[in-house]
Amino acid sequence: MNSQELLQMYQAGQSEAATAIFDRYVARLIALARSRIGAKLGRRVDAEDIVQSAYRSFFVHASGDEYQLKEAGDLWRLLASITLNKLYGQIEKHTAAKRSIRHEDPTDLAIAAARTPEPSAEEVVAIIEELHTVIRELPPEERMVLTASLQGQENPEISKSINRSERTVRRLLANARRKIEQRLLPGDTTDNASSISEVAYETPLLYSDYVLEQLLGSGGMGKVFRARVKGTKQKVAIKSLHKARQSDRRAVTQFVKEAQLLTGLYHANIVRVEGLGQFPGGGYFMVMDYVEGIDLQVQLEVKPFSIKAGVDIVINVTDAIGYAHDNGIIHCDLKPGNILQDKDSTIRVTDFGFAFLIADGASTIGNSIGGTAGYIAPEIMSRQSLPTPATDIYSLGVLLWTLITGRLPEKPFTICSGDDEFAAIASIVKRCLSDDPKKRYQTIPELQQELMALQ
Known part of the structure; x- marks a missing residue:
């Protein structure tokens, strides 16, 4: 399907077209933005944030029929132009406001954190996938009413189109929205400041x-x-x-x-x-x-790791994750960006923001269940089960393949390489990526044994 057809579908209210447009160009736009960001600004200007902001602007204006494409390639040129405009605006802002944080002012961090950036591209993909799953699971009437509402139809118009009362339309919309909120915002969704003060945590x-x-x-x-x-x-x-x-x-x-x-x-x-x-x-x-080094995603953007280096890294990661599992903690968000390599080449796992706690042999939710699209086990993405050690083992398989190839594994995953060493890697990855958690390696030591055999 060409870009003109995709834009027309989106402007006609077909939400799946937005996902297709996002998936088709996001990687190229991020690469374009990164190629324009110098080393000095690399830590302060996030290419993924820039691209997400550009997409947001594009979709807002596109929904108002402000864009018309005349020939192939116009959509890419339009998105690239929006992205570069956003990027140059950010570069100009950071260059003008450049300063050093050296004074001991208690309000300094609050000022620096005053502006919340847009979610990253990976986060947006995860949310879109989750939203599609929720909508597909809604009863037909709720799905129909919600879709019409998202396309801008008012309740009286929806009422006439489905031959139901406005009261019924309001009830169906409320049910659909409640289910989406429960799915996307698990647990207590109260977000007013007064509720925060009710909980006091120890802050030594x-x-x-x-x-x-x-x-x-x-x-x-x-x-x-x-x-x-x-x-x-x-x-x-x-x-x-x-x-x-x-x-x-x-x-x-x-x-x-x-x-x-x-x-x-x-x-x-x-x-x-x-x-x-x-x-x-x-x-x-x-x-x-404080780790002096860089995350593996930064290195991966230069070039993939060798098979030996990739296996060595994952063995170190499995050491850390095995220790976490022994302490009842599932990481749930293993990816190159959450793994650091310091100046001594030591591998350090970080960001347990989606960690899941297993207490007294029974799973209990300590945090919201989440992760990064592409690295999340299918049973977690579809909410068919709570995280287990097999959840991290799935992510470790994705991590290993990504480190040595520079790309996420395709689905269904197949072994087609004639290289014996590469085929051995693919065999391990294939087992890690099984849709059935019971067919994966069941423990970290079991996976480690296979990896060490490669060494």
Whole structure:
């Protein structure tokens, strides 16, 4: 299907066209944005945020029939133009506002976190996939009414088209929206500031003991700063929620749970968390090891890893994840961006934001269940079961394949290489990626044994 047809379908109200447009160009747009970002701005300007902002602008204007395509390639040129305009605006803003975070001002982090960035491309894909799943599972009438409402039809118009009363239409819409909220926002969705104050967490770390020095990165949930312990040269990393997230009870609970889980973990391949603190103006932060290095996604964008390097990395990751499993914790979001390699080439697993706690042999939800599209096990994506060790084993298979090939495994996954060593890798990955969790490796040691045999 060409780009003109896709745009016409979207303007006609067919939501699946938006997904097709996003999937077709997102990777190229991110690559385009990254190619225009210099090394100095690489940590402050996120290409994925820029592309997501560009898509948002495009879809808003496209829904109003503001765009008309005349020939093949016009949609790519249009999206590229919007993306570059967004990018250059951000570069100009960061260049003009460039400064060093050196003064010991308690309000400094609050000011720096005042603007919440758009969600990343991966997060948007995950949300779209989840939303499609929910809508498909709605009863026919609810699905029909919701679709009509999303296309801009008013309740009286919908009422006439389905020959039902407006009261029935309102009831069907309320039911559909409630089911979507329950699915996309599991647990308590109260997000007013007064509800946050009802829960008080222990915060033994004092903000006054640290001096912020540099913003290291920003994502959909929060920011990470390099800091030093006041009066010393010791470097640490401070992670905080975006200001807009600090009044979201679910986000705060998830953030605090991550800090509490990691404070009790001590492993050479896991980024250690020292504990939880609270800013003078409210809002929580956690203090972590400062890792001088880069994440594997950054390296992967240069070139894939060799088979030996990829296997060695995953063995180190399995050491960390096996230790977490022994302590009743499922990571649930293993991907190259959540694995760091420091200046000594030590592998460190980080970001347990979606970690799932298994207590007393029974699964209990400690956080919202989530992850990153492409790396999430199918039973978690479809909500058919709660996370288990097999959930992380699925992600480890995706991780191994991605590291050595530079791309996500295709589905259905097939072994077609004539190279014996590559075929052995593919065989391990294929078992990890089984749709049936019982057909995967059942424990981390079982997977490790296969990987070590390759060494």
